[in-house]
Amino acid sequence: MSRELSPPAPPRWRNPRAEPAAVRWVLVALALAFLAFFLLLPLGVVFARGLEKGLAAYRAAVSEPYALAAVRLTLQVAALVVPANLLFGLAAAWAVTRFEFRGKNLLVTLIDAPFSVSPVIAGLLFVLLFGAQGLFGPWLMERGVRILFSLPGIALVTAFVTMPLVARQLIPLMQAQGSDEEQAALTLGATPWQMFLRVSLPKVRWGLLYGVVLCNARAMGEFGAVSVVSGHIRGKTNTLPLHVEILYNEYQFQAAFAVATLLALLGLTTLAAQALLDWQARRRGGAGPGRA
């Protein structure tokens, strides 16, 4: 009896840096389960509850005058806050990355402060400043300027809590890009303003848009700080998140969830815009801007 000698099996090389397959599967599964439990499930619940009484009830809930007023106010706040923070973010990032000055580190730390302060405290701060017993309150009241319980107050606290978002996007980006292109523009005869418009701004365009998108999402969704300064006046000083809360507290669950879907949709749109920007930026090469 003779046995055929099988050729030796080729050695199986495993990438020495890759984890075993089992580890990889467990990690992926864990991440997905987490995501499903904390994100997809609640989102599904919001939409399901919002639509549980049918489309007509849903439409009625979101087109009811108070809901519409809340939408309008929310959009107004965003329209005020986003451009303000865009300007602030650009100015702060420019100052931090282009100049050397005393207190630069302090400025960088302070830009982050609104993130480390609870939004409720932020709201209270503004009450202390502009309230009837506040620092500027009486002086402003005498002149008929109303800050609290109205649009200016809501916009101010929202601007405060969203302040870091644009600057935080731009600072690392501008640090990484350096200022060689700006210097080149100057030697080529560009005025400082031409340099800014034609070179600096396009360079950070995607980072800037990304910051704006984040800022917008947070501005529309902010609850805590706004809740402190708004006064919850229906049809007047209720933003979308506050309106949802009021409906919920009044046991109008279906209406609450229907309005909540609006907020959720805003969030999802933001997410989509973010993904699109990411994809665009990658396609155009790193964090590069698109063609003019």
Added chain:
Amino acid sequence: MSIRLEGLAKLYDGHPVVSDFSLELPAGELCVLLGPSGSGKSTVLRIIAGLLAADRGRVFLHGRDVSELPPQARGAGFVFQSYALFRGMTVAENVGFALAVRGVARAERRHRVEELLERVGLAGLGKRLPRQLSGGQQQRVALARALAHRPEVLLLDEPFGALDARIRTELRRSLREIQRELGIATLFVTHDQEEAFALGDRIAVMALGRLVEVGPPRELYLRPQTEFVATFLGAANLLVGEATEQGVRIGPVDFPLEHRGESEPARRRVQVLFRPEDVALLGEQEAGALPVLGTGTVESCSFAGAFEHLRLRLPPFVGVRAIAPPVPFGAGAFAVVASRPPHEARKLPLAPGDPVRVAVRRLHALAHPGLQFLLLAEPSAEGLEAVAFAGELARRTHARLAVILAGLDEATARERLGRGLGELTFRPARGGAVAAVPEAARLTGPDLVIAGAPAGRGTPLAESLLASGDHHLLVVRGPRPLPARVLVCAAVGEPGKEDVAFTGRLVRHLGAGVTVLTVLPESSPAVARAQAERFLQASARTLEPLGVATETRLGLGATEEEILAALAGGHDLLVLGVPLPKGAGEVALDGIAGRLVSRTGDAPLLVVRSFEESP
């Protein structure tokens, strides 16, 4: 003149990065600004372009003083090492940028852009984005962009630094062609000497923010005037020999010199340079007309295409100090680098360990022998003693001497200094004696600052003088002749090497003997003692070839007391090694050094600074 720079100076955080920099470029010249990294060459370029403001000095472009103008009004073309292309614009938009911001009509712009792209060899690539091009192509775009507005001068800041060797060569050629065609005055910054040789009509060599030498590449390579240029441009054998009637004596051999430079008769020491290709290697029996330096052994040899490079080891000659190639501390020999073409290598094949006779085909003498002193001349008793001491020391060591006149008039100073000094310059002290030292030190780059101070009270003066530059310090405290027995208190290891080496450089001309003393605590382990012994032996091996009689002593006990006891035993110059950071900056002589300054009476004291990295 297309570019004229007058006395540019720039400080960063109080540290000079460019000092007293002047240079002129005629129309159409390509001048390479060459220097090691950190020598301030890019700073000079940015000052010309207006991207940095100079603290002092003026910039003239085509006779127009542009010192106060912003970059956009200077009309210089600038090429960056990072290319600095506008990443969001196409190649054509990049090249046309300078025209666009000037409001040039679209049609004319397009025409000019096409012409430029063709000139740099990128015709047809105008629609690409920069990142779709290779590094070499991107730098071509940057060059075209810098030329678009027909600048009067072109400035390039290490433009090919990030590219590989083959593409560099290609780009160099196209740059040279374009530059010749346009006849535009060009200043090209690089740290790559090969690039400097390949491109420059002239090379300006920079070190520590100063212009060291400027001249045609050939002239700088064959006949450098300074030690720095001799060793920075190409490989060099640089020795200090003794001047004779006909030439120079190195050890037992007399070499004729083809060109003595501007030598003055009083000079007896001379730095001589021979390049590796000036070395002729002879077999043991081979006869030849060339002067033979001696018989050495081959230490290593390597093949590099057209040449074979060898490193040879020769026994030391008494009285000859090697500057380059550097000799390992305590090696007791000196090294010669040689290179030879293959046909010579075939005639006399050599391997490591083989004996070989080393002859020299050509020698070049450098302009000055090396040491540079800066003297603070004051009318106090100790100040006058310092002047006399410095004069004697400079005469014996053939050093160049710069004198700061602080309250002393030039005639008196000259009289105290005595005759027979090589190079002597005077400068008045503006704004106080000590305050004048930093600027004078910046301008003259002294090895040693000499000043007088009353016995026991020299510490603050020593601190401020050491803080004002990179130099060592000699404090004279009373009427003393030049030393006959020198006590070197050296730390063991790297820091101690500079103490011993600088003392050797100075003392070898005085005929003085040296005692190298190292003190260890009595409780030191045997390992530390053995290390100290090895260091002391290496010190002796370093000093003795220079003709310096050397004793070594290992003291055990309290450092201060041991040093004072040794000093009392007949030594008349104390050398203290003090570890200090490189460059000017705050200095505190506390601890033992400070106490010794106040406890050593009126003997002259030499403070040798050892740097963190050995120089």
